[in-house]
Amino acid sequence: MSHTIEQLDAEASVLLAKYSSNGLKNKDRLAIPVQEMPSQAPEIRVNNMEEVALGYTEAQVIVESMRCLQCATAPCVDGCPVRIDIPGFIALAAKGDFARSIATIKDSSMLPSVCGRVCPQESQCQLTCTVGKVHKNVDKAVAIGRIERYVADWEANHGTRSIPPVLSSTGKKVGVIGSGPASMTAAADLRRAGHEVVMFEALHKAGGVLVYGIPEFRLPKRIVEEELHTLSDMGVKIEYNFLVGRTATINDLMEREGFSALFIGSGAGLPNFLNIPGENLIGVFSANEYLTRSNLMKAYDKAKAGTPLFDSKKVLVFGGGNVAMDAARTAKRLGADEVNIVYRRTSEEMPARREEVVHAHEEGIIFKYLHAPKEILGDDKGRVTGVKVILCELGAPDSSGRRSPVEIPGSEQVLSCDTVIVAIGNSSNPLIEKTTKGLKVDRKGHIVVDEETCATSMPGVYAGGDIVLGSATVILAMGQGRKAAKAMNEYLLAQEKVGGSAT
Amino acid sequence: MFTIVDKRKMSPEVFRMVFTAPYIARSRKPGQFIIIQQGGDYSERIPLTIADADAEKGTVTIIFQAVGAATHQLALLDPGEAIANVLGPLGQPTHIEKFGKVICVGGGIGAAPLHPIAQAMAQAGNELKVIVGARTKDLIIMEEEMNKISDDVIICTDDGSYGRKALVTEPLKELCEQWKPDMVVAIGPPIMMKFCTQTTKPFGVPIIVSLNTIMVDGTGMCGGCRVSINGKTKFVCVDGPEFDGYAVDWENMMMRLGTFKTQEQKAHHHCHIGLNIKEGEA
Ligand SMILES: Cc1cc2nc3c(=O)[nH]c(=O)nc-3n(C[C@H](O)[C@H](O)[C@H](O)COP(=O)(O)OP(=O)(O)OC[C@H]3O[C@@H](n4cnc5c(N)ncnc54)[C@H](O)[C@@H]3O)c2cc1C
Numbered sequence: 021m022s023h024t025i026e027q028l029d030a031e032a033s034v035l036l037a038k039y040s041s042n043g044l045k046n047k048d049r050l051a052i053p054v055q056e057m058p059s060q061a062p063e064i065r066v067n068n069m070e071e072v073a074l075g076y077t078e079a080q081v082i083v084e085s086m087r088c089l090q091c092a093t094a095p096c097v098d099g100c101p102v103r104i105d106i107p108g109f110i111a112l113a114a115k116g117d118f119a120r121s122i123a124t125i126k127d128s129s130m131l132p133s134v135c136g137r138v139c140p141q142e143s144q145c146q147l148t149c150t151v152g153k154v155h156k157n158v159d160k161a162v163a164i165g166r167i168e169r170y171v172a173d174w175e176a177n178h179g180t181r182s183i184p185p186v187l188s189s190t191g192k193k194v195g196v197i198g199s200g201p202a203s204m205t206a207a208a209d210l211r212r213a214g215h216e217v218v219m220f221e222a223l224h225k226a227g228g229v230l231v232y233g234i235p236e237f238r239l240p241k242r243i244v245e246e247e248l249h250t251l252s253d254m255g256v257k258i259e260y261n262f263l264v265g266r267t268a269t270i271n272d273l274m275e276r277e278g279f280s281a282l283f284i285g286s287g288a289g290l291p292n293f294l295n296i297p298g299e300n301l302i303g304v305f306s307a308n309e310y311l312t313r314s315n316l317m318k319a320y321d322k323a324k325a326g327t328p329l330f331d332s333k334k335v336l337v338f339g340g341g342n343v344a345m346d347a348a349r350t351a352k353r354l355g356a357d358e359v360n361i362v363y364r365r366t367s368e369e370m371p372a373r374r375e376e377v378v379h380a381h382e383e384g385i386i387f388k389y390l391h392a393p394k395e396i397l398g399d400d401k402g403r404v405t406g407v408k409v410i411l412c413e414l415g416a417p418d419s420s421g422r423r424s425p426v427e428i429p430g431s432e433q434v435l436s437c438d439t440v441i442v443a444i445g446n447s448s449n450p451l452i453e454k455t456t457k458g459l460k461v462d463r464k465g466h467i468v469v470d471e472e473t474c475a476t477s478m479p480g481v482y483a484g485g486d487i488v489l490g491s492a493t494v495i496l497a498m499g500q501g502r503k504a505a506k507a508m509n510e511y512l513l514a515q516e517k518v519g520g521s522a523t
Numbered sequence: 524m525f526t527i528v529d530k531r532k533m534s535p536e537v538f539r540m541v542f543t544a545p546y547i548a549r550s551r552k553p554g555q556f557i558i559i560q561q562g563g564d565y566s567e568r569i570p571l572t573i574a575d576a577d578a579e580k581g582t583v584t585i586i587f588q589a590v591g592a593a594t595h596q597l598a599l600l601d602p603g604e605a606i607a608n609v610l611g612p613l614g615q616p617t618h619i620e621k622f623g624k625v626i627c628v629g630g631g632i633g634a635a636p637l638h639p640i641a642q643a644m645a646q647a648g649n650e651l652k653v654i655v656g657a658r659t660k661d662l663i664i665m666e667e668e669m670n671k672i673s674d675d676v677i678i679c680t681d682d683g684s685y686g687r688k689a690l691v692t693e694p695l696k697e698l699c700e701q702w703k704p705d706m707v708v709a710i711g712p713p714i715m716m717k718f719c720t721q722t723t724k725p726f727g728v729p730i731i732v733s734l735n736t737i738m739v740d741g742t743g744m745c746g747g748c749r750v751s752i753n754g755k756t757k758f759v760c761v762d763g764p765e766f767d768g769y770a771v772d773w774e775n776m777m778m779r780l781g782t783f784k785t786q787e788q789k790a791h792h793h794c795h796i797g798l799n800i801k802e803g804e805a
Pocket residue numbers: 138139140197198199200201202203220221222223226227228229230233234262263264265285286287288289311342343346373449451452484485486487491492493494495497
């Protein structure tokens with residue numbers, strides 16, 4: 021089914037010649053086929069870590085952009101968590117004005133090269149896109165994410181990366197905890213306002229989940245590094261190996277170290293387990309551990325890496341989200357003969373990005389739907405030998421509208437395997453909560469914030485991203501980082517005035 | 524910058540290193556540990572216990588045995604050079620209070636992290652006895668330091684080359700019988716800690732052990748360090764490293780330590796060669 025990049029480009033060029041005359045009618049636009057994303061052939065990519073999706077060619081991006089109807093109401097914008105001017109940047113891309121197109125995106129989003137690759141567009145902007153509605157198929161909506169990716173990459177490849185201007189120093193020192201998308205965005209916006217910004221990251225590398233979780237084949241690390249360079253060039257200082265709560269507490273930073281305000285973007289880094297028997301056997305890993313070993317510690321490079329990886333032949337991955345897809349596809353690349361996704365519901369309910377599921381299928385990942393793990397079995401050396409599962413059927417929808425799985429009595433069976441990867445989500449790490457006096461969290465340990473300002477219960481302390489939302493998305497984390505920075509800048513300005521009049 | 528200010532070889536495989544780490548020096552408490560990543564994209568992150576720290580000078584002391592690839596790499600660094608990444612202090616500090624009579628048992632390299640705990644126990648007004656054991660004389664460490672804080676330091680070696688020819692559990696049992704301690708703290712190889720718990724159990728003495736499991740991040744993010752405590756899963760890096768010795772599922776903990784056995788043996792082989800060459804030249 022899939023075609024080479026050359027074939028796709030040639031097809032697009034034909035379409036471009038045909039449609040480039042001005043005055044395209046909506047009917048014509050609707051007749052243009054969705055441009056397929058060129059990608060590495062499955063049988064090749066399962067043997068390397070390089071990016072799967074190769075990105076549109078110039079002809080493709082222009083043809084795809086011509087599919088946009090430039091709706092006056094722009095329902096796509098309503099689907100975008102940060103309200104990017106989508107018809108605006110697409111119109112510019114259709115004209116080949118990529119510089120202004122990317123500038124338009126950057127008015128609202130700080131990390132387009134990341135979001136173009138990892139946003140769940142089919143449940144956001146592309147879900148509400150008119151073109152998809154007309155075709156009664158969300159897969160036929162304008163490929164907004166692919167266009168976004170193209171213009172973001174175009175900027176990177178044309179060496180036009182600009183360093184956002186920084187206002188003159190306010191003399192205030194502001195801390196940003198964590199270095200994921202929420203913190204990167206907050207740091208940039210705070211620095212722009214002229215504050216001294218210090219970013220505290222627990223690990224020896226910055227980028228959060230973008231670096232330790234999401235694999236190279238989906239989001240090349242150089243893209244995240246590039247964004248971090250921009251932050252450094254703006255003057256943001258990154259302190260690695262700094263675990264807030266242990267190396268110094270929030271109270272220490274505010275009272276002793278002279279920080280006027282703090283943003284907490286510490287993510288949802290506490291892996292959930294199912295709490296079924298056998299989960300501590302040898303060969304059972306959280307997806308976080310499995311992916312961190314491979315990505316952050318580069319254990320996929322077995323010849324060079326000091327960090328070991330488990331040799332797997334047959335792998336079962338529990339879960340149906342992006343994390344599960346990433347773990348399964350990583351296991352395949354690391355040499356497993358057979359990799360299965362074990363999910364309690366059906367493909368309909370799977371929260372993973374559509375594209376990742378398609379890619380996983382192409383790579384030979386086996387999907388076992390309506391299977392619920394009950395027990396992990398091991399041998400006398402404590403090594404995993406299999407998983408006892410029970411079959412399920414879908415019951416009535418629950419309060420969230422999702423149909424919940426109901427176990428079918430007597431349908432237990434054993435699936436053999438030597439490795440189990442548990443990818444059923446993350447909770448919030450309680451370290452900051454436990455070591456900070458006066459910080460309010462909810463029942464699940466998420467930091468409680470004001471919806472408009474992201475202010476926490478502590479004056480001068482703000483929070484955003486997964487630590488507030490639970491495991492969410494890159495774009496939502498980014499949105500909150502921006503919202504918080506805006507409120508922090510206002511807070512610091514107001515403080516200055518109060519401070520000024522008092523002395 | 525974690526610059527090494529002092530390095531000493533305590534025995535052929537055991538090194539003592541002092542490096543600057545002002546925040547850690549200031550925040551750390553007995554019982555806590557650090558994670559080191561020696562630099563370069565490919566190095567492993569390894570947990571190491573803190574043997575001592577000087578908050579004023581801003582330095583931290585570690586004592587480690589060069590047993591794996593990463594510790595060998597670390598041992599090659601000299602004063603003036605810097606350790607690329609040091610994260611800490613990690614884990615919960617030891618719960619120190621006046622229990623009454625306390626026995627501190629250290630096996631091998633475990634005597635190093637035991638020292639600050641023993642010291643704090645003495646300072647809290649406890650009567651203190653210390654047992655230090657190792658395979659052979661060369662591997663006995665911290666004897667002098669322990670003598671400064673306790674009048675009764677018992678040394679044992681497996682081969683009898685120094686002190687008593689005995690496992691640490693022998694004097695431990697005798698002291699349980701005769702001295703009747705109120706609390707025991709044991710740090711050392713898992714098998715030693717397991718046997719210490721078996722020794723103290725009949726006497727109903729509480730025993731605290733410090734677990735050194737496989738770790739990656741040390742922040743609670745990966746779960747690789749998990750152990751079963753009273754049937755509940757706990758993360759050693761955030762909930763530990765110290766636990767009630769009777770609550771630990773030792774069998775599972777020791778099996779999990781062997782998760783990457785085959786891979787590690789391969790890696791270790793390469794590094795040993797590197798270290799020996801350097802020693803030969805020096
Ligand atoms: C495998 C995987 C795949 C995913 N795929 C997608 C996807 O395709 N699309 C999508 O939109 N989302 C995806 N997500 C979710 C997305 O990555 C997160 O929602 C997003 O990264 C959250 O950003 P954040 O800034 O809140 O925190 P994070 O990215 O989690 O970053 C938090 C950072 O804070 C550091 N930290 C934590 N505690 C402390 C402390 N006490 N002191 C100092 N530093 C600390 C951590 O080390 C980490 O670097 C995925 C998540 C995972 C795990």
